[in-house]
Amino acid sequence: MYVIEISGLKKRFEKGGFCLDLPEMRVPEGYITGFIGENGAGKTTTLKLMMDMLYPDEGTIRILGLDAHLQGPQVRAQIGYVGSTPGYLAHATLETLKRMHAPFYPNWDEALYRRFCDRFSLDGKKKYKDLSTGKQKQFSICIALSHHPKLLLMDEPTANLDPLARQEILDILTEELQREGVSVFFSTHITSDLDKIADYVQFLHHGRLLIAGEKDRICEGNRVVKGPLHLLTPETEPLFVNLRRSEFGFTGLTGCPDEVFSLLGDEAVYEKPTVEDIFLGYTQAERGH
């Protein structure tokens, strides 16, 4: 079962020459899916298309079985959205912002909202502009989760946060998933967050999906190989997604570790890649490095 299904999606921006092209993208229900891409890859554009803030030139987006454009209000009633720019009035107090937001959701849970505020030590009398970046993000999450959404969409939720604040947010995501079965889809370029909590990952590069799938399976299916330069031969080089050479040796990412091991043996070192290794390896390969 998929909570987000994208089919034949295209969105062009003539001015910048950017084109988002997603023939197919699926986000499984009940899991945390990370959406990673470099700056300008199209992450925010994809999320805005899901929220019907932008309209696709072609294709469809279905969220929770509903069309994101034709049935936008019904879709958004079941989504908690935490944008990179949430759009709250800077001079309004948190209590005022809550009073502005809550009436739109029949499932609004005031007790849950208060619990989150207590957990994050958010004072309702404080103005939004007077909060730190981390507290602003925490408030956005409070609002997003307090109406029991089925899907949590987040655009770079941990960007510009200190490690403590980041970990708190990641903990909340994991807890919510376990407690309420909320599906989480969040975009980020901080790969370590995906290593910590993501079940699935989708790699976006220049508007196209490079890799998508279960995070552990992707990491298991690739290896970072390090060894002396003489191991690189016309037979072994094509087996690598990307290679970096130095005077000390080479480092490369391979998608066929068994084949590489059969050729290089114990002369090379094999490491399980992180999400960052996979992302860098495949994006650099796309760029021709």
Next chain:
Amino acid sequence: MENVKNLVRMEGYKLLCIRKALFGYLALMVFSAFAIQSAGFFFFILLYLLTYTPTAYDEQSKGEYHIGMLPVERVQVVQAKYLVSLAELVVLPLLIGLSGGLVNCLIEIPENYQISFGVVLSLFFGGAMFVGVVMPCLLWLGSIRARYLVMTIYLLSFAGMGAISYLDNQWMNHIAQAGGIWLIPSGLAVLLFSYAVAVPLYRRRQFTS
């Protein structure tokens, strides 16, 4: 209807956030009602602030993201904006009329206008014209891209009023006498037409920033 009510309430909260700036002009408008030119002057300043500033303030905070995440239809957002504008167009002229009527009862200033129901009608109609032109521009272009256009319309309204006042300093009364009670449905018709233009424009708008 519930969503529209909540959106209207949201607009009210936004106005509360800029109440300090508005209150001063509101007080000036009410207290200057004994001199109709002054009251009309402050009326249009206030109307401009009430129409443009919440949108600009909203856009400064990237408010389209907030509206965009809510489970509301775009037409409901437009309905709320026009309902708030209509309320402003009713309340402000009434305040001028009541204030002017009270002042006239207390202090008789023969050379000034007698604030009449006709002046209230004129201001309502003039305000409806202003909102009718400005609101679709704001909804389609946003406050930043529409700022020069809105400012131009605002200045033209002022210049127009000034020029007419120079030619006929009782023009509001004369317009009211000519149009009479028909100024109300005319003003409402202008707003309705403006709303009909604004809805498809706002529906087509994409938030790319």
